Amino acid sequence: MAKSGKRLAKVREGYNRESHYAVNDAVKIIKDGAAATKFDETVELAINLGVDPRHADQMVRGTVSLPHGTGKSLRVAVFAKGDKADEATSAGADLVGADDLAEKIQNGEIDFDRCIATPDMMAVVGKLGKILGPKGMMPNPKLGTVTPDVKTAIQAAKAGQIEFRVEKQGIIHAGVGKASFSSEALAENISAFIDAIFKAKPTGVKGTYMKKASVSSTMGPGVKLDIAGLG
Template sequence: MKTFSKRFKKLKSLIEENKSYSYDEAIKLVKNMGTTQFLESVEAHISLNLDPKFSNQQLRTHLNLPNGTGKQVKIAVLTESDTNLELTKNGANIVGFEDLLDEIGKGILNFDILLTTPQYMPKLAKFGKILGPKGLMPSPKSGTVTTNLKDAVLEFKGGKVEYRADKSGIVHLNFGKINFSESQLKENLLAVYSSITKNKPTGVKGKYFKSFYICTTMSPSLLIDLSSFKP
């Protein structure tokens, strides 16, 4: 039987059993739940009525969080162009080609996002089993395959995030840090809901959202009343 710490039990006592909270109420409550000694992220976990084994029920895209995630993302760029210095000045942490491919082949993935152009995608195809499970394989839908690498680096550094539904149809997404203001977290959360709604796969039948929870990295989760997102 799973046991919980006194800290976790105390936080859980703040949540009313079987209650769904408006996103406004939930943000106020979750702001009081970051009680660890490190700066916790604030997360959304959204269960959707998807079966990703069907191509028309897959969800993988990106959105621009108005206030960023609060995390310093490490960006790698796979390119042979002579723009290495420019890309580095604009925030790219790693820029390379054969050397970067060698590291990926060895399973050395010292980055959070991998960007490249369409012409180099065939070079990455053989690394699908390494990059895929980590969600690091570049894709046009996620904005990580592009002909404008400079702008892509700037956007991802500025708060653009990629997300996808896992094999169970659940989206896991960080949308800020516990030290964000309530208004910053609300703006980001509304952007998450709006993006998932707008990118509803064509194959979805019936109800799209199953459940929508938010929490901090180390806290119990709060169920969101989906109707609170609607005007």
């Protein structure tokens, strides 16, 4: 803990915590701070939006394919039968099933990060809403996770497509890469994610949409981003 505190103090000496930085400059600060750790830290974005997600016309939700992936190997579960189950297995799904997969989930066996389903399986999947919903893993046609084209959905998930959804406080959190990524890759991932948030702006939003954004590594302090001109 003492070493961690000293490292954070040293990182903070290298920038002004109250200043807002361009994406490229913020990435440099993050990478400099993470260089001293013994593991590959995740780089995370936190974005505060001027929305009230309690209102349906202010919900911000969607997917974005990061140009350089997340650096994390996603485990994908697919609800499918017959030929579609075979297609899912061939496409690299980690778990494929129907009622048997639903039973595992009901028993608390959730060994996956993304859940995809063919439309004909929604009668089975629908019963899992109370389990998968709070975890943000309920298949949804608007997110492309309820689809007959399971191959494309699996490939997108494996290639770095991530889902985002605004929380009750109007905040979106997302991992956008690893500290070991090049500065250019991290900057491009961050810019792609922010662009996706702007594109997902609901029609019911009044006033300032994106209030503030910051980037940090797992063990590092947050660096405020200059969002003027982004999006």
